[in-house]
Amino acid sequence: MIRSSAADQALAPPTGPEAAIGADPAAPAAQPEVLRLVRVSRARLRGSAMDELFAARQRVHGEGRVPGLCGAVLHVAGWFVLWQEGPETAIEAALKTASRRRHEVPRILHRSFGPRTLHEPLTLSATQWLEGPVPFERRIDAVAQAAGTMHPQDVWRVLSKPCTLTPPAILPSLDRRFGLLAAHDQRAIERARRIADHFDRPLVYRRFADAAPGTSDFGAAYLDLPLHDRTLRVQAVSRRAFGHPLVHEALRPADRLVLLVGEQARPTLELAAGMAGFLRRMDPRAVIELVAQDAAVGAAVADVLRGQVSAALSLREAALSEAQLVALLLGAAAQVPAA
Structure with missing residues (x-):
């Protein structure tokens, strides 16, 4: 070896x-x-x-x-x-x-x-x-x-x-950056697929199911991006992921989390509550970036998260490209890998 x-x-x-x-x-x-x-x-x-x-x-x-x-x-x-x-x-x-x-x-x-x-x-x-x-x-x-x-x-x-x-x-060295991309629906996994295509990297799909007989499975995905100093692993999950301990086991504590906020308030607020529980358990020091399609829903999600976790949080009301999403996962001053 x-x-x-x-x-x-x-x-x-x-x-x-x-x-x-x-x-x-x-x-x-x-x-x-x-x-x-x-x-x-x-x-x-x-x-x-x-x-x-x-x-x-x-x-x-x-x-x-x-x-x-x-x-x-x-x-x-x-x-x-x-x-x-x-x-x-x-x-x-x-x-x-x-x-x-x-x-x-x-x-x-x-x-x-x-x-x-x-x-x-x-x-x-x-x-x-x-x-x-x-x-x-x-x-x-x-x-x-x-x-x-x-x-x-x-x-x-x-x-x-x-x-x-x-x-x-x-x-592999475990000394890597970890970013988490989340949405209440499949949007996070779809954006991860587009990021993988943009940087010509494979997207790895994962399926999970809990121990209760008869319950269905659900998906997540990740990709690895080479950086100048260390690898960035982008992990993409939907709302259901935060309710399962095995998914918590799969998700390494992320340095930065990007939450894609849609126009539907209820499922997005449920996602925010699940993310807050995940952060309290894993690493409350992470940085949260909210990317909102709707200003009112984004503000409501920001209020929920600020009331439940001590993580730094920013709200952005704009559609972002794949490279811009990666930049958020790295931090504003970090260098984005070349396409």
Whole structure:
């Protein structure tokens, strides 16, 4: 494995707000330790990946339920990634069940004892991009060599949101800028697609579903932009994303957030409330830029956010180009990458 020069520092266990990602904010500070396991296996799909994930979710609510076991499962590039937490007996029972169901033994990337960060039987996600199973296995090999110094959520992040600028065998530096583009509808993802097209970068799509049987999935997306000093990851989400802990796990604390405010007051105010909860949990120091189509709705959203979070906030009443949106995500004085 080849590491980037900043990998050792970037993959050290987090000590700031990122260390609490996935934690239940209402839980007491002192919790009994559980066994945390992240394992991978090749996906032998008989249908769509989401259909397979929905079937797995149904099993954990039936006879396949292991008491005390919580988990998150991901499909990416022809692989399943499973992150589980619970009593050691529950984890061992799940491993035995998996070995009976599959022809190959799952590969364990991370095994540690620590505080519980998962609280649902099984949440679902899928990452959709062009990398195939063989190149992705090189990513798995790179993670396996560093997994002993990583938290389970770090292993999950690297595999669930691969860096599109880094070769498979190189672990990406986590020393990146992060920007969040949000709207109450699919507008944020559409603008992210246009940004990706403008800068000739791939857009990676993601699907999520929570643990409740019968609930539908919803989408998010991201792209990576090369900068002179460090990478910018633009993450795009809709209103539904802020109500799901697994999406909070996927969204790294952003330096700047751009909220696209439409003309419909109610859904946009609901988005603002969800964003405020996300910021209080993740990083209240972020900068919020409101880009409003309607001045009155924009002002109402600004009032809601100012009353709930301490983040710096600016309101702009103008349509912006893709390059201008990227400039907002970087900060007004930052240099925009060349198209």
